[in-house]
Amino acid sequence: MQTSCAGRAQELCRPSPCGRNTNCQVQGERAVCTCLPNYVGDPLTGCRPxxxxxxxxxxxxxxxxxxxxxxxxxxxxxxxxxxx
Structure with a gap:
């Protein structure tokens, strides 16, 4: 029996560990947070315009x-x- 790791990897961003106005993407086996375009700040605590x-x-x-x-x-x- 085989299981897929792809679904499990996506769980890293659900719920998102990132702050407001951010994107969460899975890279390898970790969640990476980035600010949305035209936003600045710390993506872990939240980005602002x-x-x-x-x-x-x-x-x-x-x-x-x-x-x-x-x-x-x-x-x-x-x-x-x-x-x-």
Whole structure:
């Protein structure tokens, strides 16, 4: 009689040992947690959006769809950048 280990391996992610906003994937014989795209943090305790408002971003960056992106307004040579 043979048994399948594939189903048992998937049990490593059910219930998920990962935090919120994460993916759980089985690699070998262990569960590996990663943050969802555009999320940052510790995947074991939970991931959060990269940003929620412009003030969470570095200078010359803006928050769009929870992502910190460079937001430049090119005016001409030697011009400065500003969030748009």
């Amino acid at each position: 990269e940003c929620e408002r412009d003030s969470h971003c570095p200078a010359n960056f803006a928050c769009q769809n929870n992502r910190s992106i460079m937001a430049c307004d090119y005016i001409g040579l030697f011009s400065s950048m500003r969030a748009v």
